[in-house]
Amino acid sequence: MKPSRFVYHAPTELEQVLELLSEYGDDAKVLAGGQSLMPMLNFRLLSPGHLIDINRVSELARYSLSDSGLNIGALARQRELELSPEVELAYPILHEGLTNVAHVQIRNRGTICGSLAHADSAAELPSIMVALDAVMNVRSKDSRRTVPAEDFFTFHLTSSLNPEELLVSVDLPRMGANTVGVFDEITRRKGDFALVGAAVLGTWDSDGKIRDCRIVCSGVAPTPLRLREAERYVSGTDLSQEVLIGVQQLVTESLEPTEDIHTSAEYRKKVTGVIIRRGLARLADQRSTIHV
Amino acid sequence: MSEAVELDPVESKLWITTTINGAKGTHLVEQRITLADFLRKQIGLPGTHLGCEHGSCGACTIILDGKAVRSCLILAVQADGAVIETVEGLASEGELTQLQEAFHAHHALQCGFCTSGFLMSLTARLREGPIDTEAEAREALSGNICRCTGYSGMVEALLSLSNEANEDGAR
Ligand SMILES: Cc1cc2nc3c(=O)[nH]c(=O)nc-3n(C[C@H](O)[C@H](O)[C@H](O)COP(=O)(O)OP(=O)(O)OC[C@H]3O[C@@H](n4cnc5c(N)ncnc54)[C@H](O)[C@@H]3O)c2cc1C
Ligand code: FES
Ligand code: FES
Numbered sequence A: 001m002k003p004s005r006f007v008y009h010a011p012t013e014l015e016q017v018l019e020l021l022s023e024y025g026d027d028a029k030v031l032a033g034g035q036s037l038m039p040m041l042n043f044r045l046l047s048p049g050h051l052i053d054i055n056r057v058s059e060l061a062r063y064s065l066s067d068s069g070l071n072i073g074a075l076a077r078q079r080e081l082e083l084s085p086e087v088e089l090a091y092p093i094l095h096e097g098l099t100n101v102a103h104v105q106i107r108n109r110g111t112i113c114g115s116l117a118h119a120d121s122a123a124e125l126p127s128i129m130v131a132l133d134a135v136m137n138v139r140s141k142d143s144r145r146t147v148p149a150e151d152f153f154t155f156h157l158t159s160s161l162n163p164e165e166l167l168v169s170v171d172l173p174r175m176g177a178n179t180v181g182v183f184d185e186i187t188r189r190k191g192d193f194a195l196v197g198a199a200v201l202g203t204w205d206s207d208g209k210i211r212d213c214r215i216v217c218s219g220v221a222p223t224p225l226r227l228r229e230a231e232r233y234v235s236g237t238d239l240s241q242e243v244l245i246g247v248q249q250l251v252t253e254s255l256e257p258t259e260d261i262h263t264s265a266e267y268r269k270k271v272t273g274v275i276i277r278r279g280l281a282r283l284a285d286q287r288s289t290i291h292v
Numbered sequence B: 001m002s003e004a005v006e007l008d009p010v011e012s013k014l015w016i017t018t019t020i021n022g023a024k025g026t027h028l029v030e031q032r033i034t035l036a037d038f039l040r041k042q043i044g045l046p047g048t049h050l051g052c053e054h055g056s057c058g059a060c061t062i063i064l065d066g067k068a069v070r071s072c073l074i075l076a077v078q079a080d081g082a083v084i085e086t087v088e089g090l091a092s093e094g095e096l097t098q099l100q101e102a103f104h105a106h107h108a109l110q111c112g113f114c115t116s117g118f119l120m121s122l123t124a125r126l127r128e129g130p131i132d133t134e135a136e137a138r139e140a141l142s143g144n145i146c147r148c149t150g151y152s153g154m155v156e157a158l159l160s161l162s163n164e165a166n167e168d169g170a171r
Helices: A014-027 A037-042 A078-082 A085-090 A092-099 A112-118 A124-131 A228-234 A241-254 A265-289 B035-042 B098-105 B115-128 B134-141 B152-170
Strands: A007-009 A028-031 A050-053 A063-065 A069-073 A135-139 A144-148 A153-155 A166-173 A179-186 A196-204 A210-218 B013-020 B023-030 B061-064 B067-070 B083-085
Touching (some): A014 A028, A014 A050, A014 A166, A028 A037, A063 A085, A069 A112, A085 A092, A092 A124, A092 A179, A092 A196, A124 A196, A179 A265, A196 A265, A210 A265, A228 A241, A241 A265, B023 B035, B035 B061, B061 B115, B067 B115, B098 B115, B115 B134, B134 B152
Parallel strands (some): A007 A050, A028 A050, B013 B083
Antiparallel strands (some): A069 A166, A135 A144, A135 A166, A179 A196, A196 A210, B013 B023, B061 B067
């Protein structure tokens, strides 16, 4: 089994990548970690005429952490970010999400930006980006734009990228000192895509109330799904046991998840409520570890 | 655009230089051939197995520039300049590595189809540090699939290595 014929391009500069994309656009695919693209090529689910391998573009193979936030380049590997103690400290939710993406062997190659561009509705990283208000830096030969994570994912396996555009990097704003976030998911086997996953984030204020809660789910809709009603329900509370039980009930009653070969809508409904409750309980536990 | 796709078969090949199990060589490869097929068919190292060819089973795991990766999800042309280790490179002059010996001793294989992939994943993992607990062992095994053994032999093999190391250290 092998991919159908294509022309392989191995540019070394970002400008060359953008040039190639503008020339071949529709008939080309960007090859980053290859952990989603190569299976599709091997099975000939895709047969692009041109493959633009960005693995030799060293300027894309980096990430940088500063006071304002974290910038992750297109070729920064999932495993590299996962192993960075600085990233784990600044973005525990990202670290936790990364350890849930596939297996080490896949994360050794797979990129953060590749996962975002791929936009699988069951993937962990898109929901985390929405929870953190990340911003996508998108370029084509002649244009540059930024897209908030919430607008970036448009459908299962579909992002707002045009064929001639490259996701050059993603920016994560700094998490405040009192902001806490966790990611949890339900899978059949370790390393699988999530049946459902949830990124849960909030900020503890000095009077012991959680503010600006974000609850974003993977695997329940064609895109990362923000549960705004649940967010409103918990924001401004102390996340007491009563609130946790209440929000679980609210989610289980109001969610209308997708049904597919992996599991039923009914099951997804139930376990989404459970993992959100558990996630919020962890935010409650973490209150004691921060100084307000 | 399609005329570019109808390339002359010779034109569609590229030269790559790789170091495979210590031997450096230059080869003309087809652009669309995977690293797994290149190793098996062109280099003649069939120990790297192909199960699913979409990243799920781990049978094709090799070590590329020090990292365990799926060779079915990498193109041979991408390996230009790379240092590659396959299962054939583990034993030297017929002498098995400790990990291979432990697999043998603990019945960690039955049909053997998955074994080369496990050995490569675990070889890379053990270089990062010892595997001391069952949980660590199962985590290290989780990226590969075995249809025969039920994994317990592999867990025992890994823990035996850790026990040996501890005994050596205690002496
Ligand atoms: C067995 C297995 C299990 C997996 N399990 C999970 C899991 O549990 N959770 C999960 O989230 N993922 C999982 N994955 C997918 C993995 O995380 C991929 O690495 C990721 O989805 C894609 O990243 P990549 O760098 O490999 O991208 P590629 O495969 O190279 O590209 C994917 C797609 O995005 C496009 N693309 C890539 N980078 C860019 C860019 N910078 N700009 C524009 N377009 C781009 C490509 O053209 C292609 O269409 C799994 C994969 C395998 C093989
Ligand atoms: S053959 Fe490569 S992972 Fe199964
Ligand atoms: S020994 Fe047969 S698949 Fe593992």
